[in-house]
Amino acid sequence: MANIKIDGNELQVPDGITILEAADIAGIEIPHFCYHKELSIRGSCRMCLVEVEKTPKLVPACSTTIKDGMNIFTSSEKVIKNRKGVLEFFLINHPLDCPICDQAGECTLQDYVYKYGSAVSRFTEEKEHFERKKEIGPHVLHYSERCVLCGRCIRFCEEISGTHELARFNRGIRCEVDVFPGKKLDNKLSGNIVNLCPVGAMVSKEFLFKSRVWWLTHTESICPLCSRGCNIEIDSRDNRILRVRPRPNPEVNSQWMCDDGRFGWSFVHREDRLTSPLEREGEELVPINWAQAISLVKERLSFIISNFGREAVAAIASPYLSNEDNYLLRVLLHSVIRSPSMAVYQAAQMEEQIVFPSGFTIEADKSPNLVGAQDVMTVDGKKPISHGKLLKKVASGEVRALYILGGVPRISLPVDEREMLRKVDFLVVHNYAPSELTEWAEVVLPNLTFAEREGTFTNFQGRVQRLKPALLPPGEAKADWEILQEVCQAMGGEMSYPSVEKVFEEIAGAIQGYKSLSYKDLGTQGKVKG
Amino acid sequence: MEDKILLKYIDVPDIQKIKVYQKHDGYQGLAKALKKHKPDEIIELVKASGLRGRGGAGFPAGLKWSFVPKDSGKDVYLCCNADEGEPGTFKDRLLMEKNPHQLIEGIAITAYAVNCHQAYIYIRGEFSQAMKVLEQAIAEAYEHNYLGKNILKQGFHLELSLHPGAGSYIAGEETGLLESLEGKRAEPRLKPPFPASVGLFKGPTVINNVETLSNVPHIIMRGPEWFKGFGTEKSTGTKLFCLSGHINKPGVYELPMGIPLKELIFNYGGGIIGGRKLKAVIPGGSSTPVLTADQVDVAMDFESIQAAGSMLGSAGVIVMDETTCMVDALANLTRFYSHESCGQCTPCREGVSWMAKIVRRIEDGKGLEGDLELLLDICDNISFKTLCPMGDAAIGPVVSFITKFRSEFEDHIRQGRCPIEKDKSIKVRG
Numbered sequence: 034m035a036n037i038k039i040d041g042n043e044l045q046v047p048d049g050i051t052i053l054e055a056a057d058i059a060g061i062e063i064p065h066f067c068y069h070k071e072l073s074i075r076g077s078c079r080m081c082l083v084e085v086e087k088t089p090k091l092v093p094a095c096s097t098t099i100k101d102g103m104n105i106f107t108s109s110e111k112v113i114k115n116r117k118g119v120l121e122f123f124l125i126n127h128p129l130d131c132p133i134c135d136q137a138g139e140c141t142l143q144d145y146v147y148k149y150g151s152a153v154s155r156f157t158e159e160k161e162h163f164e165r166k167k168e169i170g171p172h173v174l175h176y177s178e179r180c181v182l183c184g185r186c187i188r189f190c191e192e193i194s195g196t197h198e199l200a201r202f203n204r205g206i207r208c209e210v211d212v213f214p215g216k217k218l219d220n221k222l223s224g225n226i227v228n229l230c231p232v233g234a235m236v237s238k239e240f241l242f243k244s245r246v247w248w249l250t251h252t253e254s255i256c257p258l259c260s261r262g263c264n265i266e267i268d269s270r271d272n273r274i275l276r277v278r279p280r281p282n283p284e285v286n287s288q289w290m291c292d293d294g295r296f297g298w299s300f301v302h303r304e305d306r307l308t309s310p311l312e313r314e315g316e317e318l319v320p321i322n323w324a325q326a327i328s329l330v331k332e333r334l335s336f337i338i339s340n341f342g343r344e345a346v347a348a349i350a351s352p353y354l355s356n357e358d359n360y361l362l363r364v365l366l367h368s369v370i371r372s373p374s375m376a377v378y379q380a381a382q383m384e385e386q387i388v389f390p391s392g393f394t395i396e397a398d399k400s401p402n403l404v405g406a407q408d409v410m411t412v413d414g415k416k417p418i419s420h421g422k423l424l425k426k427v428a429s430g431e432v433r434a435l436y437i438l439g440g441v442p443r444i445s446l447p448v449d450e451r452e453m454l455r456k457v458d459f460l461v462v463h464n465y466a467p468s469e470l471t472e473w474a475e476v477v478l479p480n481l482t483f484a485e486r487e488g489t490f491t492n493f494q495g496r497v498q499r500l501k502p503a504l505l506p507p508g509e510a511k512a513d514w515e516i517l518q519e520v521c522q523a524m525g526g527e528m529s530y531p532s533v534e535k536v537f538e539e540i541a542g543a544i545q546g547y548k549s550l551s552y553k554d555l556g557t558q559g560k561v562k563g
Numbered sequence: 564m565e566d567k568i569l570l571k572y573i574d575v576p577d578i579q580k581i582k583v584y585q586k587h588d589g590y591q592g593l594a595k596a597l598k599k600h601k602p603d604e605i606i607e608l609v610k611a612s613g614l615r616g617r618g619g620a621g622f623p624a625g626l627k628w629s630f631v632p633k634d635s636g637k638d639v640y641l642c643c644n645a646d647e648g649e650p651g652t653f654k655d656r657l658l659m660e661k662n663p664h665q666l667i668e669g670i671a672i673t674a675y676a677v678n679c680h681q682a683y684i685y686i687r688g689e690f691s692q693a694m695k696v697l698e699q700a701i702a703e704a705y706e707h708n709y710l711g712k713n714i715l716k717q718g719f720h721l722e723l724s725l726h727p728g729a730g731s732y733i734a735g736e737e738t739g740l741l742e743s744l745e746g747k748r749a750e751p752r753l754k755p756p757f758p759a760s761v762g763l764f765k766g767p768t769v770i771n772n773v774e775t776l777s778n779v780p781h782i783i784m785r786g787p788e789w790f791k792g793f794g795t796e797k798s799t800g801t802k803l804f805c806l807s808g809h810i811n812k813p814g815v816y817e818l819p820m821g822i823p824l825k826e827l828i829f830n831y832g833g834g835i836i837g838g839r840k841l842k843a844v845i846p847g848g849s850s851t852p853v854l855t856a857d858q859v860d861v862a863m864d865f866e867s868i869q870a871a872g873s874m875l876g877s878a879g880v881i882v883m884d885e886t887t888c889m890v891d892a893l894a895n896l897t898r899f900y901s902h903e904s905c906g907q908c909t910p911c912r913e914g915v916s917w918m919a920k921i922v923r924r925i926e927d928g929k930g931l932e933g934d935l936e937l938l939l940d941i942c943d944n945i946s947f948k949t950l951c952p953m954g955d956a957a958i959g960p961v962v963s964f965i966t967k968f969r970s971e972f973e974d975h976i977r978q979g980r981c982p983i984e985k986d987k988s989i990k991v992r993g
Contacts, residue, residue: 076753077908077950090947096753118944122913155937158920182906201748201906204731206916208906 035101040108052083052094052105061107064116064145066231067183068095071288071391072192078183080119080145084109091115113149120150126161126206128178136233138246142181161206169211170198170218172238172292173226177209180234186210186226193289195390196220210234221387221395224295225288228278239296240276252503253280253557255490256294257353257483260398262492263290264558267298267484267503274298274484274503282558285496291387291395300482301504303466307479308508311471318477323509323519330476331523333459337434338370345431347374349420350410351438351463352400354480355488355500357536358513359402360409360544362438365517367412369526374432376423377406378441396493400441401483405491408544408562424453433457438513439464439471440480446470463513479510486512487533489555491562497550498559568781568793568801569774570817573661579696581703584664590709592780596672597717600783605676609779612787613799618644618772619848619876621798621865624779630759631677631767639679640763642744642770643670645686645693646728646735649848650899651879654803655773657815659686659693662777663700667723669776671709672783674721677769681722685740688728697725732903736951737770739905750907751951774803794820798864798875806832808882809839809986821864828859828882840885843968847876849896850956852963873963888983889968890926890975893960897922900957908950914941915957922961930976935965 034045039052039059046055051074056063066078074096082091086104091111099105106112123142131137163177187199187210198218202211212218218226227237249268256263256277263286268276277298279290310326311318321329337345348366350359359377366372386397410417426432435457446454446469454460454473462474471477485506491497506512514536521528530536537552546562554560577583584590596605610625631639643666647655659666666684674682686694701723704710712720726744733739734749741763743749762768778800782790791799798820804827807813811833818827824846828834835841841856846863852873854861861871868875883892897919906912918941921934942958949955965972974982 074753075907079909079948079950082948093753115944115948118914118948119909122909122917122944125913125917156917157931158917158924161916181909182912184907201750203906204733205901205904205906205912208912 035099035103037099037102038104040106046099048099050099052085052092052097052099052103053081055099056094056105056107063094063107064149065095066141066181067185069185069188069229072185072188075184075188078119078181080116082112082115083107084112116145116149117151120146121155123181124150124154125156125158126178127181128160130179133242134176134179134233135236135241135246136179136230140233141231163209167211168238170223172224172296173218174236174238174241175210176234176236177211179232180210181232182208182210183231184210185229185231186235189222189226189229190218190220193225193389193391193393194220194222196222221291221293222289222389222393224292225279225290228288237276243275244270249275250503252501254483254500254503255401255498256290257401257490257500258294258297258399259291259396260401260403260493261285261394261396262401262490262496262498262559263294264498265290265294269484269503272504274301280557284558285492285494285498287391287393289393293395298484300466301484305466306507306510307464307466307477308510309479310509311477311479313475318471318474323511326476326478327519327523330461330520333461333475334370334434334524337459341433343370343372344374345433346370346372346436347376347423347426347432347434348372348436349423349438350375350377350406350417351440352378352403352406353440354406354438354463354513355402355486355490355533356405356409356497356540357488357533358438358440358480358517359406360536360540361514361517361521361530362436363410363412364526364528365436365521365524368528369521369524373412374423374426375410375412375417376420377403377410377417378420378437379403398493401492402490404493404495405489405497408491408546409540411545414545421450424450427453427457430456434459435461437462437470437474438480439468440482440513441468441470463516465510478516479508480513480516481506481510485510488512488514489537489552492559495546495562496559497547497555497562499552499555499557566793566801566819567817568790569658569662569665569777569803570815573657578662579664579700581664581700581707584662588784589664590668590707590780592783593668593671593675593709594715596675596783597715597719602676602678605672605783608787609676609782612782612790613797614775614778614782614790615798615865616772617774617778617802617877619649619850619874621875624771624775627759627771628673628677628769630757631769632760633678635760635767637766638681638764639677640766640768641670641674641677641679641682642737642740642763642768643682643684643773643776644735644737644740644770645684645690645773646740647687647690647773647877648732648735649850649877649879650896651805651807651845651881652848652877653805653807654815654878656687656690656693657803658773658777659690660696663693663697664704665777665780666697666773667700667704667709669779670723671704671714671721672779673769673771673776675719679769680720681724683744683763684723684725685728685734685744686725687735688730694725694727701725731905732899733905733951733953736953738951740770741768748905750905751953753950795862795864795866797866802863802875802878804831804863805877805879806882807880809836809884809887810834810882811836818863821862821867823859824854824861824863824880825859827863827880832882835882835884841882842885842887843883843889845879845881845883845960847874848879849881849899850959851876852959853967855967874959884986886984886986888926888981888985889964889971890922891981891983891985893964894919894922894926896960897957900953904953904957908954910945911949911951911954911957914945915954917941918957918961925972925975926981928975928978928980930972930979932976934976935969935972938965
């Protein structure tokens with residue numbers, strides 16, 4: 034440990050950290066552009082220069098290691114003048130097009146200029162001009178004129194994605210970031226560059242001109258598109274998602290997310306979202322109300338139970354739905370109907386795992402909650418069977434009624450599995466849109482996507498993380514656990530869960546590994562199960 | 564007494580050929596170093612000679628070598644900085660074109676001293692003639708076993724590669740040079756770590772100027788005391804002075820350190836063209852602060868010039884006579900620095916180009932009241948705040964030109980035109 038002084042505050046900090054990190058511990062902001070926690074240190078923006086006693090020159094806080102007895106001044110006259118100077122330098126050629134810049138409102142340059150800069154410009158020359166809105170990749174647009182040349186994007190492509198598409202070209206005032214000739218910024222992590230950019234130089238093609246950022250509602254949630262469960266923020270407006278960004282979680286996704294997750298949420302706004310329960314009439318599915326739907330399910334299940342026995346009713350849990358949803362399916366089968374025929378839909382989508390040089394990994398399993406679904410469907414240490422095995426029981430006539438939780442964004446069932454679904458006497462499916470699963474269903478109950486959902490996913494590491502609803506459900510669609518609770522009650526069950534939290538409490542009491550967890554304590558970063 | 568070290572044999576026909584070089588004591592220094600001295604002794608000899616870097620900063624060479632860690636476990640590199648690009652400087656090219664073996668020998672001895680087995684000459688891309696000569700000389704040196712394996716059967720081996728520069732001023736800044744040598748853009752690195760500990764390919768690295776290294780064989784051969792017989796107490800040896808500008812006999816002159824500037828200009832340089840009046844001198848390459856005509860009594864050594872408010876730098880002496888418009892000259896210099904800024908660090912990239920635009924505007928008769936205060940404040944915002952020394956190199960002329968020739972700048976602004984009657988025979992690109 035080293036004893037240092039920052040702006041008169043004496044504190045003890047670990048050896049070997051930088052002035053910037055020490056100031057952070059002391060709660061003192063040192064403005065900076067090129068420094069980024071996850072990237073190598075470049076020291077080129079010169080914004081973070083601070084004064085150190087007995088050192089004649091200002092030193093960069095980002096790269097200067099603290100020494101015992103160091104006396105640091107972060108707002109001395111010299112430091113303040115430098116900040117003003119650097120900001121003025123940035124602004125002389127900056128277009129000041131904030132009113133039409135996507136970054137306005139969350140722009141580091143804008144914020145720093147308000148805080149540390151000068152209100153008037155001394156620059157009377159012609160500004161430098163560059164090509165605007167250059168398409169450098171499928172997701173990213175580059176506005177060179179707004180660039181502060183911090184080089185974060187370049188270092189990201191070198192150090193995190195390892196894809197090396199970007200570099201600085203030309204010198205001096207004509208220096209600009211661009212893709213190498215013949216290359217495109219086309220890698221699975223390219224969207225992160227938009228977030229890394231402290232200004233509006235790298236902007237998202239998808240989000241361009243969609244909204245001023247201050248109109249957005251931010252919801253902390255979890256990406257549902259692979260088993261890593263990157264921590265995300267859903268930015269929405271008027272009940273529509275406008276963009277998704279990663280939230281830092283060092284245990285899961287560092288500061289990043291992949292483009293599959295970042296841009297893969299369009300299914301939420303599918304035109305054909307299911308908005309009311311549906312009943313099959315011949316080839317058609319016709320809308321009914323919830324009371325009708327629940328009593329229909331009750332009637333048909335009861336019929337099967339009384340004619341073929343409890344075990345003739347089976348259920349398939351979904352790795353795309355939350356622990357709470359799947360747990361209620363278990364309650365229905367295990368506690369209310371008392372049938373042991375429970376499976377988890379498995380290996381829905383497996384793609385090649387992608388590991389980047391930084392260690393960031395896109396998982397092969399494209400479902401967000403396989404671990405959790407299996408956990409909550411495990412009864413007395415007996416693991417659920419695979420859905421394939423269960424479908425064989427359907428083929429043999431052992432199973433007559435099938436209750437399937439869907440929620441799968443992209444699915445393709447093998448032909449034989451699809452054919453087996455035809456054989457069931459009664460098929461009820463929860464889903465948010467028509468799919469191969471709903472094709473033969475007698476009753477379809479409209480559920481929610483991740484964006485409307487509350488609850489927990491357990492990622493591939495066993496980290497239990499909370500989803501929060503960013504949008505209101507479309508029409509009469511409901512959360513699966515709510516639907517299942519109504520079915521349970523209709524079937525004679527006496528359980529009552531007023532909230533997801535109550536369901537989670539019961540999971541914590543009943544499921545191996547979840548005992549030490551409480552819903553509130555999961556917080557925004559999640560907790561690893563025991 | 565002999566008065567030359569480096570240029571002593573410059574006029575010997577075919578001195579570029581190894582046979583001729585050998586006849587003029589060639590490679591005797593290397594033989595002596597390998598056979599009679601341990602590497603540490605070489606460092607001590609060079610320290611004792613007082614040899615200081617000739618690239619501009621004047622850092623003691625032996626001391627620099629002693630910073631190389633002995634036990635890093637990594638390969639040590641030696642880079643000869645032959646990216647001579649400071650305007651007004653043209654001495655290294657001469658040394659390479661005229662006496663390449665002297666440099667190669669100096670490199671071999673230095674490599675031996677710092678336990679380096681791979682050395683590079685990073686040579687300015689435009690120096691095609693020097694490259695041709697060096698390539699030939701390096702091949703000869705390999706043939707005669709002054710380079711390669713088991714040099715002179717003394718168990719020391721050294722590979723020497725010639726690397727053409729990538730065409731920018733900033734590639735001559737030592738860490739920019741290292742980046743360029745590694746195949747990247749010549750963008751200077753943040754220091755620390757210094758190249759002596761983390762340099763080329765992350766190995767300990769010594770970077771020395773052509774002129775510095777060319778002195779080494781002579782120091783080893785004749786001893787530090789002999790070397791100290793040249794120059795002043797703290798600036799030992801001779802110096803190659805590059806005379807250019809409004810002078811009758813421009814060229815490279817090897818003279819002992821400490822020679823008065825006046826003597827250099829008027830005796831050796833033959834005075835000002837057309838008998839006109841001297842107006843100003845840049846003493847050490849374009850980045851060093853300008854001196855006025857009444858400062859020319861200064862002695863040309865590191866300490867004396869520093870005392871006069873400038874720097875010896877690369878000893879590129881640029882002489883300007885009364886027909887020179889100082890605003891025009893400064894516009895030319897700032898344009899150069901603006902063009903050569905690598906662009907990675909903010910004050911240099913933005914500030915230098917801004918200054919260039921303002922100075923150009925003043926020269927074009929569109930100067931505004933307050934421009935000079937603005938320029939000086941921009942300089943203050945660059946001064947000691949950039950990542951590498953180029954920011955300070957760029958403001959050196961601006962601050963000194965404005966301070967020393969302020970009235971001329973004010974005349975431009977007040978009259979809205981350039982009031983100087985220029986020598987039209989000299990063309991300056993705008």
